Amino acid sequence: MPHPFTPLASVPVDPRRARVHEEGWQSWSPSGAYALGAAPYRPANANWATVCYRPGVTVPAGVFQGEGLLALDPGDGSPVRLWAAAEPTREVPSIRLAVRDGVAEVAADGLAKEWTGDDIQSVLGDWAAGLGIAAPRPAPTVWCSWYEYFTQVTEDDIHENLRAMDTLDLPVDVVQIDDGYQRALGDWLTLSGRFRSRAGIADKIRSRGRRAGIWTAPFLVDPASDLAAEHPDWLVRDTAGGFAHAGRNWGHDLRVLDTTHPDAAAYLTEVFTILRAEGYDYFKTDFLYAGALDGIRHADVDPLTAYRSGIRLIRDAIGPDSYLLGCGAPMLPSIGLFDAMRVSPDTAPHRRPEADDYSQPGQDPAEFTGGGRQWQHGRLWTNDPDCLMARPAVETREQWAAHVESTGGLMASSDRLLSLDEWGVTTTRRLLTPRGVSSH
Numbered sequence: 014m015p016h017p018f019t020p021l022a023s024v025p026v027d028p029r030r031a032r033v034h035e036e037g038w039q040s041w042s043p044s045g046a047y048a049l050g051a052a053p054y055r056p057a058n059a060n061w062a063t064v065c066y067r068p069g070v071t072v073p074a075g076v077f078q079g080e081g082l083l084a085l086d087p088g089d090g091s092p093v094r095l096w097a098a099a100e101p102t103r104e105v106p107s108i109r110l111a112v113r114d115g116v117a118e119v120a121a122d123g124l125a126k127e128w129t130g131d132d133i134q135s136v137l138g139d140w141a142a143g144l145g146i147a148a149p150r151p152a153p154t155v156w157c158s159w160y161e162y163f164t165q166v167t168e169d170d171i172h173e174n175l176r177a178m179d180t181l182d183l184p185v186d187v188v189q190i191d192d193g194y195q196r197a198l199g200d201w202l203t204l205s206g207r208f209r210s211r212a213g214i215a216d217k218i219r220s221r222g223r224r225a226g227i228w229t230a231p232f233l234v235d236p237a238s239d240l241a242a243e244h245p246d247w248l249v250r251d252t253a254g255g256f257a258h259a260g261r262n263w264g265h266d267l268r269v270l271d272t273t274h275p276d277a278a279a280y281l282t283e284v285f286t287i288l289r290a291e292g293y294d295y296f297k298t299d300f301l302y303a304g305a306l307d308g309i310r311h312a313d314v315d316p317l318t319a320y321r322s323g324i325r326l327i328r329d330a331i332g333p334d335s336y337l338l339g340c341g342a343p344m345l346p347s348i349g350l351f352d353a354m355r356v357s358p359d360t361a362p363h364r365r366p367e368a369d370d371y372s373q374p375g376q377d378p379a380e381f382t383g384g385g386r387q388w389q390h391g392r393l394w395t396n397d398p399d400c401l402m403a404r405p406a407v408e409t410r411e412q413w414a415a416h417v418e419s420t421g422g423l424m425a426s427s428d429r430l431l432s433l434d435e436w437g438v439t440t441t442r443r444l445l446t447p448r449g450v451s452s453h
Contacts, residue, residue, distance in 0.1 A: 016122040018109060021096055024117045030088030031117070033110055034133045034385065038067035038080040039302045039343045041358040043371040043378065045385030046086075046133055049112055053077055054371035054378075064260035065358070065372030068306060070107060081105035081345040082140075084133045085117055092129040095136045099124035101144075101345035103317060134388045141392035144348065149395045152353055152423045153186035153224065153295065153336060154445040158193070160362070160402050160427035164263075166193040167207040168214055170429075175221060177430035181438055184445045185426070187295045187336075188218045189226030198233045198263065199240035199270065201284045215292035226295030226336075227288055231281060231327060232304035233259055234268040240280075241268060247277035249308035257308035259300075269303045272323035273312035281323070285330035294335040298327065301342035317346045324350045338397060338423070353395040353423045357383035360399040362407045376409060380416045390422055400427035401444055403437035414440050421448060 028049050035053055037044040042065060043054035055072065056062035062071075072078040081098035096108050096119060106123025130136025156174060158166045171190060178185045194211065196203040204211065215225035234241050234248060236256075241248065249257040249269040259267040272278050285296070305320035312319070320343065328337060328350065339347055340355035347354060358366070359374035366375035371382070383398045390396035398420040403410055417424070424444050433441060 016106075018120040018122050021108070021119045021121055021125060022094065022117075022127065024085060024087055024094060024119065025089065025115060026085070026112060026117050027088035028112065028115060032086045032088065032133065033077045034079065034082075034084040034137070035077055036079040036082035036344065037382070038070075038105075039065070040339070040341050040355040041065040041372045042067065042080070042382075044382045046084075047077065056372065057368040057370035060261050061370055061372055063258070064262060064302070065370075067107075068302075072109075075111060077110040079108045081108070082137065083108040083110060083119070084136060085110060085119070086133055087117070093131065093133055093136050095128040095130065095140055096121065096125045097128060097140050098345055099126050102321065102348050105317070105343070105345050138388040138392060141389060144393070146349055146393055148391065149352055151447065152395045154184055154447060155187040155189050155226065155295070155423065155425035156183075156185045156430070157189045157191055157226075157297075157400055157425050157427045159191035159228075160360070160400050161404075161429045161432075162191075162193065164193040165207070166191065168209055171214055172217065174430050175218060175223070178223070179221065181430060181433070181442070183426070183430065183438075183442055184447070185223060187224045187226040189228065189295060189297060189425070190214070191228040191297070192230075192299075194227070197238035198230055198235040198267070199238035200235075201229055201231075202287060203239070211288075212291040219292055224295055225293045226297065227293045228297045228299060229284070230300040230303075231284075231298055232270050232272070232323060233300050234270050235263065235265050236268055237265065244276070247271055247274050247280070249306065249310055251308055257306055259303040259306060267303070269306055269308060271310045272304065272326060273310045273314060273319050275311070277311075278326055281326050282330045285327050289331045289335060294331070295338070296327070296331055296335060297338045297340060298324075299340040301339055301347070305343045305346060317343075320346055321350065340397070348393055351394050353397050354389070354393070355397045355399065356386040356389060356422075357381075357399060360402065360413065362402060364408055376413045376416075380413075383416065383420060387420060390420065396420055396422035397425075398422050400425045401441060402427055403440045404428045404432045405434055405437065406432075410437075414444065418444055
């Protein structure tokens with residue numbers, strides 16, 4: 014049963030100057046500051062509400078809502094107020110704000126503490142610093158296959174770009190193979206027909222003095238996979254006796270791996286142990302929201318406990334020296350688990366997202382939410398603003414490159430490198446030159 018909302022504060026505001034920061038549930042959920050008269054970004058359809066927002070949560074019209082964090086600049090010169098989850102890795106309350114007769118009424122459906130500060134980004138940063146998370150280690154520079162090849166990437170594409178890095182003298186530390194090498198979500202060790210040898214290509218990457226990286230969506234299972242057919246008991250169930258629904262993507266209604274099931278946990282450990290043994294030591298873990306979905310699991314634990322234990326299984330398998338990047342991840346429950354974190358929805362070769370839903374791919378939503386979460390960088394993890402795309406076919410590539418560079422976060426290129434013109438090569442080389450981690 015949902016918890017009732019209990020009042021936290023009543024704050025007089027200047028309706029013309031006040032601003033409210035909403036923190037979204039996961040990487041792709043819109044996050045940022047709004048004027049009181051603005052309409053916050055909300056899901057355009059039910060599927061995106063599951064895949065990109067906080068599932069099962071509907072925000073009333075005319076109400077601001079942050080998941081675990083909500084900040085208010087009253088606009089009248091008084092201090093900025095922040096309401097934050099009391100135990101952010103264990104319980105993430107929804108915190109609401111509605112304005113009536115010039116007064117902001119704030120309420121939450123769980124425990125929250127109040128902070129004050131000079132501005133929205135600084136008070137959020139002070140809250141994060143107060144958690145005492147160790148400073149992240151310097152991030153490697155990365156080339157990623159996704160934004161050029163998407164799911165159709167081939168082993169030959171990787172080899173071509175590996176050679177091009179040498180030809181163009183690009184300072185790429187990690188060559189990361191994204192979605193497309195595997196036959197199905199869940200069957201991570203079974204190759205698609207476009208790849209010949211996972212270990213072989215890792216060896217080739219390493220022989221050129223670079224590190225091998227690989228993508229997984231460890232908590233998602235394709236219903237057409239061998240895993241789903243052979244081990245239905247490894248999947249999270251719903252209260253009706255069917256399978257918990259992780260939304261629709263890749264043309265399938267996706268299911269959720271139950272990492273509290275001992276055999277499923279052993280399988281997940283096996284997958285990452287093998288990938289690490291094959292020479293991969295940079296792991297992009299994606300669509301992680303699925304691990305925190307409600308459902309009936311083998312162990313009687315709450316979803317956030319199940320999620321964190323699943324991530325720890327992965328970390329234990331890959332070892333402390335491997336680099337772990339989260340994406341599509343519930344933000345506050347991920348604190349303390351990752352080296353780097355995607356802090357925005359996907360970028361794209363275009364600016365505007367589909368249906369103007371700011372959880373969907375596009376440069377506009379990636380810049381909005383990435384900027385709104387700049388306070389996390391260097392305090393909770395290294396921010397990943399998503400990949401640089403510098404090829405001529407990319408819309409407003411100069412503006413997107415400037416955003417990526419301004420974050421000081423994880424720097425990753427995602428072009429077919431031989432398609433870059435002089436500006437693209439120069440910009441990519443500059444952004445991939447390491448600068449270290451600094452907070453803003």
